Amino acid sequence: KRDPKLSMSRGYCQSMEERTECLRRKIKYYFMNPCEKYHARGRIPWKLMLQIIKIAIVTMQLVLFGLSNQMVVTFKEENLLTFKHLFLKDYVDGSMEAYAVYRQADVYDHIDYIITQYGLLHNNTVGNHEYEKNGSSYNPLLLCQNFYRNGSIYPGSETFEIDAHVDTECLKIYPANPVPLRDMPENFELHFKRLLLVKVTFAVMAINLQTVRYRELPDCYDFTVIITFNNQAHSGRMKVDLEMDVEINECKDWKVTGIYLTVMFDCVILITCITSFVLCTRSVVKGVLLMFVSKIHFSQ
């Protein structure tokens, strides 16, 4: 009995009955699952293995993608923390709620600290922060104050005269020569009685290199840091806040080497997917052919 079966399976089907039997076997075999195929003909289930491998590596790819997305969030958060630690004098983690200044000298000290630290940023930072560039020169830090245009305020005699129109005065400070506010050649005095806001704005660029190791191209970040000294209440308490705007761009020019493993992993995924595609196509073609053949055969 083994011989005919073997001959049939090898395709030697010549008599009508043999061909019918042969076709039936082919169709039966076609609809077998890999396990049955292994039991029937001892064929190792390569295709099943391939599918399992494909599922595994595609899942891995998905996880890596998720991780690299999470990195964007933590990168932003950690940069905010870094800016607070670098630019706010005597800042301690968790003290933002009560972070305020109460003395005129302290306001000058805090602003000078920001200016100095901005000048030193390049040599200070542990990350890869740099000043924004405008052509070949670095962009300056912008220091602005809002104040009532005019005003003579005498709380002691309960009299005042005020022009409520709000004026703005700005000053640009280049990181190359950071001068303390009180030693500036230009006159930039803070008139505390009329002062409403002091705003320090500057841009810092950074690259999130970390993603390189997670199979993604690093992004270029453009942080706009805004430090506000709020004196609108004139209550003697100037609340200091540090906010940050982020713009994420693709980097202009880049070159990454040494990620053999990553590239290899990508290649493996590619090969697996193509093989899987080819095998699926072949199976579909085979099925269609078998359909036509059986239609013709059984309609005879």
Place this chain on the structure above:
Amino acid sequence: KRDPKLSMSRGYCQSMEERTECLRRKIKYYFMNPCEKYHARGRIPWKLMLQIIKIAIVTMQLVLFGLSNQMVVTFKEENLLTFKHLFLKDYVDGSMEAYAVYRQADVYDHIDYIITQYGLLHNNTVGNHEYEKNGSSYNPLLLCQNFYRNGSIYPGSETFEIDAHVDTECLKIYPANPVPLRDMPENFELHFKRLLLVKVTFAVMAINLQTVRYRELPDCYDFTVIITFNNQAHSGRMKVDLEMDVEINECKDWKVTGIYLTVMFDCVILITCITSFVLCTRSVVKGVLLMFVSKIHFSQ
């Protein structure tokens, strides 16, 4: 058909029937809502629009009024915080519960700190605080101590002799020449064993300028700051407290310019309200006239 209607609506009602019809139309038109009026005669509903605008701007005025009231509360709270930061040595936000002194030298240091800071207030504060004025000269800071009139206390030999009568001794210190307590020409020694209370009282004036921008006249504030060193327990722990009394007055003399927008907004409200009032009055008058006319007409 249009002509008679037109003539009627234009008031050319001369025959009896015409006049009846005319009156009926007038009454009907009087009780129409703006929408029906628009459909009937194509009249754009100016009055309705005016009412809607009035509601909007009056609501806005109410909100601004609420905001300016809230400002009074935050102004007081922030001033309290400011006084604690300016006058209490080594004060850190949230440490009031445990704020106490345990050494004789510390008591002198704390009091001297208050005296020095009171003298510097003018040049230190970020707000618009000033000393209270009495005529042309500034009011002094008042330093008082309460103590048992007499007493020899020897805990070592478990004996004591005390005159429980409480005496009060006061000292005036002018902001112009603040002298540390231990360098004073007058004798103002603290007898810790008999000491019950040290009380430092001074007045600070301020103007809440902030309200200018919210369409209200700034108020003049008269803060009375009371700092108490409590030694009633003689347990070696002097609890230090800072309290504040507030008196809010209308300022005596003032002049505000540069609030064009605010004034304009006020004018708009005024005009809107007057227009609305005039229109309402006209409508009422019209109605009353119509009532009389119809009474006379239909009683004929």
Place this chain on the structure above:
Amino acid sequence: KRDPKLSMSRGYCQSMEERTECLRRKIKYYFMNPCEKYHARGRIPWKLMLQIIKIAIVTMQLVLFGLSNQMVVTFKEENLLTFKHLFLKDYVDGSMEAYAVYRQADVYDHIDYIITQYGLLHNNTVGNHEYEKNGSSYNPLLLCQNFYRNGSIYPGSETFEIDAHVDTECLKIYPANPVPLRDMPENFELHFKRLLLVKVTFAVMAINLQTVRYRELPDCYDFTVIITFNNQAHSGRMKVDLEMDVEINECKDWKVTGIYLTVMFDCVILITCITSFVLCTRSVVKGVLLMFVSKIHFSQ
């Protein structure tokens, strides 16, 4: 009709009927409440008022007694806080849980700090603390260390030899000449590898003067302060603890003056209570007499 009544009430009861009537009235009057007495004879209810006053002032006395008891508790608690602030180096409120030393030099510094502060206590404290006296001289501070009698411990080569018997070595330091531990003429070295405990014990006396103002005699307090450096684990962390034993004694010799109000209040209570007692007794006596008289009268 008024006359006979008046005569009866005045005691002019001579005929049998008159006397019966008289007695009946007396008995009726005896059982009247103050309100009825007022309506009957217009007598102002002095006795009722006296009772109400008595209740009020006795309640007041009770409240004062409660307050003065509470003072004992807060006096103890505040003294504990004071000792922590005076004798523990770099102590900050609420840090007791994590208060420990990790370096050999720090152990010496902490002990020297205690010794120095003990010497200065008299001039430092804001309360009325004093050293315990033994005859004419002050009691010393006692510094003791417990350690293993002998031991060569070589963790590097994982070998050790130890005599687990615990020895104790003590040193007396008089407040008059506090010498830092490392400058002592006697040898008092800390052998950290064998060290188990360092214990500093000293006694501080105080008087709770505060109670004077709440109508009670001040108590004399004898605090025994025990500061322990615990090295039993040899883990590199020496936990530091400050404990306090309190003994409350009556002071040996005392004289209090100037508490006129207090004494007056006590007198008022005394007088009120005595008056109340006399009136009650009179009432009881009257009642008993009335009982006898009526018995004799009605049995005739």
Place this chain on the structure above:
Amino acid sequence: KRDPKLSMSRGYCQSMEERTECLRRKIKYYFMNPCEKYHARGRIPWKLMLQIIKIAIVTMQLVLFGLSNQMVVTFKEENLLTFKHLFLKDYVDGSMEAYAVYRQADVYDHIDYIITQYGLLHNNTVGNHEYEKNGSSYNPLLLCQNFYRNGSIYPGSETFEIDAHVDTECLKIYPANPVPLRDMPENFELHFKRLLLVKVTFAVMAINLQTVRYRELPDCYDFTVIITFNNQAHSGRMKVDLEMDVEINECKDWKVTGIYLTVMFDCVILITCITSFVLCTRSVVKGVLLMFVSKIHFSQ
């Protein structure tokens, strides 16, 4: 009546009846509880007392065993705390979550601090810590940095070139001559832009002497301390972590004396248990004999 009983109880049972009675009494006595035995013959219940003592001291032994086990846990925890306090600059209890560095100079300072403190450990620690020995010389501290092999990163112009291959560079520092990182003869520069990790690893040995007092032999501990400066995010924030691996070994060579009490306690337990065992055996033997005797007697 007392005489026969006495004779019986003394064993003078000679006649048949006497012997029956005698046996019955013996059996009855055998099954009596200690209380009844005392009432019957006035015998003090030694055995019962022995059992109670046995229960008490065995329980005590169990408690001591539990305590010494707990000591292992606290010893590890306290050592971790100690290492954080000794090797992390400006470490404060509970600040681990926010413990990070933000400046290049701070990174060098923190590493130098670790190197210095490692060199001083022997003279600094309050516990019995020592360097690990390799033969006769002490093991060095291992300082490693991971970084991208190559890289030019210009965030300012949004361009970068990176070789993502990670290189590792290590440096051994012997405790005998700890040199600050920036004064090293070898070049060990931190390239912050390419830096991924700085890892400081060293081994510290210790002996948990404490268990000596709780009747157990001290264990030798081998701590591997790993301090990590994590710069993988390049966000300007380097998180610093201190981890610790523990290996607990039996010490190689040891000698303990002076634990007389402990040894005595162990002897008491031994004696008690042996006595208890002997008495139980005797009771069982007695019972079996009695069984045989009564079987023979009553079967006659």
